Amino acid sequence: MSVTARQWLERIRALDLPDKVRIMNVCGGHERSITQAGLRSALPSSIELIPGPGCPVCVCPEEDVYQAMQLALREDLILVAFGDMLRVPVNLPKREIRSLEQARAAGADVRPIASPTEATRIARDNPDRAVVFFAAGFETTTAPVAAMLAEGAPDNLSVLLSGRLTWPAVAMLLDSEEAGFQALIAPGHVSTVMGPEEWEFVVRDHNIPAAVAGFTPESLLAAMYSTLRQLQDDRRFLDNCYPEVVRPGGNRSAQRCMAETLEVTAANWRGVGVIPASGYALRSHLAAHNARTLFPSYEDPERKRIGQMPAGCDCSRVVLGKIYPNQCKLYGLACTPRSPIGPCMVSDEGACRIWWAGGVRDRADTEVA
Amino acid sequence: MKITAINGYEAHCEAKGVERDVSLFMMQNEEVAVGDFVMVHVGYAIQKMTHQEARSAWELFDQALGTADIPLTTGDDHV
Numbered sequence: 001m002s003v004t005a006r007q008w009l010e011r012i013r014a015l016d017l018p019d020k021v022r023i024m025n026v027c028g029g030h031e032r033s034i035t036q037a038g039l040r041s042a043l044p045s046s047i048e049l050i051p052g053p054g055c056p057v058c059v060c061p062e063e064d065v066y067q068a069m070q071l072a073l074r075e076d077l078i079l080v081a082f083g084d085m086l087r088v089p090v091n092l093p094k095r096e097i098r099s100l101e102q103a104r105a106a107g108a109d110v111r112p113i114a115s116p117t118e119a120t121r122i123a124r125d126n127p128d129r130a131v132v133f134f135a136a137g138f139e140t141t142t143a144p145v146a147a148m149l150a151e152g153a154p155d156n157l158s159v160l161l162s163g164r165l166t167w168p169a170v171a172m173l174l175d176s177e178e179a180g181f182q183a184l185i186a187p188g189h190v191s192t193v194m195g196p197e198e199w200e201f202v203v204r205d206h207n208i209p210a211a212v213a214g215f216t217p218e219s220l221l222a223a224m225y226s227t228l229r230q231l232q233d234d235r236r237f238l239d240n241c242y243p244e245v246v247r248p249g250g251n252r253s254a255q256r257c258m259a260e261t262l263e264v265t266a267a268n269w270r271g272v273g274v275i276p277a278s279g280y281a282l283r284s285h286l287a288a289h290n291a292r293t294l295f296p297s298y299e300d301p302e303r304k305r306i307g308q309m310p311a312g313c314d315c316s317r318v319v320l321g322k323i324y325p326n327q328c329k330l331y332g333l334a335c336t337p338r339s340p341i342g343p344c345m346v347s348d349e350g351a352c353r354i355w356w357a358g359g360v361r362d363r364a365d366t367e368v369a
Numbered sequence: 370m371k372i373t374a375i376n377g378y379e380a381h382c383e384a385k386g387v388e389r390d391v392s393l394f395m396m397q398n399e400e401v402a403v404g405d406f407v408m409v410h411v412g413y414a415i416q417k418m419t420h421q422e423a424r425s426a427w428e429l430f431d432q433a434l435g436t437a438d439i440p441l442t443t444g445d446d447h448v
């Protein structure tokens with residue numbers, strides 16, 4: 001017999017909770033499930049659920065989006081990217097081409113894809129043309145890109161990789177003076193691939209309760225219950241509330257693909273800055289498939305210093321869980337999914353878009369932390 | 370998604386009427402067969418799914434202490 005969402009809620013309500021507990025999630029899928037299931041209003045008001053750094057499109061550096069756009073506009077090549085990436089704006093004046101979608105409208109061959117296997121297929125179908133796969137994503141998405149490379153990509157296919165590791169951003173928050181949360185819901189599919197053990201540092205080094213969750217209300221509530229009970233009973237451990245697919249050690253085969261093809265490097269996070277050992281780069285033996293090596297003149301270090309978010313956009317604070325989406329001055333006014341200003345309103349995994357799609361129309365004035 | 374056919378590293382999968390080709394390249398450490406369920410992300414199977422329900426380790430602790438106050442998940446009665 002399974003525990004229903006209602007029963008998990010009852011168990012949470014029966015706990016002896018402090019006046020305020022902030023639980024952070026770091027996965028756009030979690031935030032979407034929480035918002036769609038209305039978990040915030042179902043939980044006791046002392047519990048705050050904070051969306052943290054869970055949107056890989058939102059943290060993809062502006063200079064990488066710019067580089068992909070310039071490649072598509074200036075070289076005779078096919079630029080493929082996950083659909084979300086196409087509408088992400090760079091910081092250029094409105095009259096200029098500001099997104100891959102606009103580059104496509106201006107004649108560039110930009111194609112949205114849903115899987116690395118499509119990039120391979122497009123490269124095979126167009127043997128005379130270079131194909132660049134602009135791949136932004138966390139571990140769950142970067143692993144398939146690694147698998148595509150490990151399996152052997154066509155000669156004319158290269159990757160402009162903006163892969164990121166999830167846990168270093170959480171480590172950075174926890175190492176800062178004001179982490180702003182007392183419990184962590186660890187990402188389900190990142191843990192499926194990398195193993196739940198990656199999150200043990202949260203408990204071990206920071207004494208913060210943590211639980212891996214899946215995407216059903218039952219799994220999310222189980223994880224919330226687990227972390228809250230850890231606080232109540234003053235006993236800490238990393239719980240796995242998503243045993244359906246999260247196993248000790250994760251997916252070794254995926255990890256092997258990643259180790260063979262990628263190395264971990266320092267990486268820039270849009271709106272956040274450089275985080276050590278938080279990004280992936282292609283290993284040197286794959287230089288022929290590395291768009292950064294093949295088109296070096298498109299690296300533009302100057303761009304890194306240009307404001308990382310569009311003027312007025314508070315995505316950087318939304319991404320770090322410092323404010324809720326509806327605390328941004330532009331939320332729902334100048335910025336909506338129809339005319340997004342920042343990446344958090346563009347991506348399906350961005351908190352601003354998830355909240356807007358979930359029907360949050362009022363604006364909040366109080367700060368999270 | 371449920372695997373309906375396998376050809377090398379390629380599987381044909383189905384879920385709720387949607388059919389898809391899925392790469393099994395990252396499943397080399399697992400035995401996968403037609404009829405198995407896999408979790409799919411961007412066209413790649415990332416793990417075989419088991420039939421375990423969401424649960425918390427607290428249930429085991431409570432059970433050990435004899436203080437379980439809610440039904441325990443047995444983990445094998447749902448897909």
Ligand code: SF4
Nearest residue numbers: 314315328335342352
């Ligand atoms: S509402 Fe728009 S402008 Fe404000 S933080 Fe979100 S994406 Fe940026």
